[in-house]
Amino acid sequence: MEQAITRREMMQASAILLGGVCGCRVASDAGVVRSACCNSPDLEAESLTIHEDHLAIDLTKAASLEDVGNAAWITDEGKGLKLIIVRVGRDEYRVLSRLCTHGGQTVSYNPKRLLLQCNNFNHSNFALDGQVVKGPAEMPLKAYPVTRVEDTLVVAI
Ligand code: FES
Structure with a gap:
C-alpha cells in the first residue's frame, strides 16, 4: 500500500540522512511533536511537599x-520544575531535569541501559x-542533590 509523505517529512528525512541537521530539532522548531512518548507516571501528589x-x-x-x-x-509550574526522579538502586535515587538540553524534548529512564x-x-x-x-546534546542535564532521611527524600532545588 502506498503512503503519501509530506514535503516536511521528506526534508527531515533528507537532513538526517545527510547528517547535517538533526531531525528532532527541525521537528521541534516546526512545533511538531515527535516524541516516542514517555511512559513515566506523575509522582503521587500526596507524596510531594514543595518548599522554598x-x-x-x-x-x-x-x-x-x-x-x-x-x-x-515531578512538575511544578510555579517553580518551573520539570524533573524526573529515578530509583536506580534499593536506596539510591536520582533527580534530574527531564528536558533534553538539545531541543527540550522529554527524556526517559532506560533501566536496562x-x-x-x-x-x-x-x-x-x-x-x-x-x-x-551520546549527542547531539552537548550540555548535561541539571542534576539535583538528593538525601534520604528515614522514609523521606530531600531534593535541593
Ligand atoms: S531534543 Fe534533540 S536529541 Fe533530545
Whole structure:
C-alpha cells in the first residue's frame, strides 16, 4: 500500500540522512511533536511537599517509585520544575531535569541501559549524573542533590 509523505517529512528525512541537521530539532522548531512518548507516571501528589529550597518526597506514599528501575515525573509550574526522579538502586535515587538540553524534548529512564535517553528519535543519552553519553546534546542535564532521611527524600532545588 502506498503512503503519501509530506514535503516536511521528506526534508527531515533528507537532513538526517545527510547528517547535517538533526531531525528532532527541525521537528521541534516546526512545533511538531515527535516524541516516542514517555511512559513515566506523575509522582503521587500526596507524596510531594514543595518548599522554598527543597522538595520532600514521602516514600511511603510514592507507589510509582516502589521498585528499582521505576521513574516518575515531578512538575511544578510555579517553580518551573520539570524533573524526573529515578530509583536506580534499593536506596539510591536520582533527580534530574527531564528536558533534553538539545531541543527540550522529554527524556526517559532506560533501566536496562542505566541511562536517560531523549524520546525524540532516541538521540541524546545522558548518564545518571546528567553528563552527556551520546549527542547531539552537548550540555548535561541539571542534576539535583538528593538525601534520604528515614522514609523521606530531600531534593535541593
Ligand atoms: S531534543 Fe534533540 S536529541 Fe533530545
